[in-house]
Amino acid sequence: MAGLKVGDKAPEFTLDSTHGTVSLTDMLARAARGVVVYFYPRAFTPGCTTEACDFRDSLASLQGAGYEVVGISKDDMAALEKFEANQLLTFPLLSDPEGTVIDAYGAFGEKMSFGRKILGPKRCTFVVNPDGTIALAQYGVRASGHVKRLRRELGID
Template identity: 50%
Template sequence: MSERLQPGDVAPAFTLPDADGNEVSLADHRGRKVIVYFYPAALTPGCTKQACDFTDSLDLLAGAGYEVIGISPDKPGKLSKFRDQESLKVTLLADPDKRVLESYGAFGEKKLYGKTVVGVIRSTVIVDEQGKVERALYNVKATGHVAKIIKDLGI
């Protein structure tokens, strides 16, 4: 079970392939605020709702200085299909070996329909310009989460 991040922690560095197979690193975003969200699987109802909500709010978030990166254990090909099918504008990264998910505390035991299972914990980590964790939110709901982030950040 991986440790959950706390505000003030250094956000774990990562380099992962995007939907087109291009490498994207957290370090590429140094000097900008980044909302990194972790979701279980592309092309599923809740994850689609969440990704569409982020896409719909991207201009507002970008205007407030935030970039958005979504990370799941899916392979780049599935992310590409997800992006194209749903007209997503957020950066989607593939973490099939779940190393980044684990380093962010977004993979481990969770409750699903009353049973304890191991899997992706829907989470959002907001990283500041210096690469430190500003907020770490775990077990978030797919629906309404983006609106809550916008409200909490005062955007």
């Protein structure tokens, strides 16, 4: 699927998470400025662990600025619960085992992995405005330093 652009309506989702069932609509109702929805390939991989821990370490400032944060992957709930516990994560990790939401956001497709082209979930981040439109769409982000760059773009730093 083609990627989402700024101004597009964000696809709604309701998924199981490490914090119970989570929907975009419910999160938007609680977020003053929006919801950061980030997609990552797989729990416990080095890049995904770096990114999750960076979101964890920046969560207070993101929430203080009015943003909620969720991470979405194809991992099953057992893997996500273990990942959350091992990394001391305090934001919801959502399980999309069929990849329905991942596809809806254009976060699945061709990518490079260890110098080879493969098909799989891509590292992408979206900021969804309280009205449900896309405020920021980032595809193919690098895990290292990503959250710092995102905070700068959101005017938090």
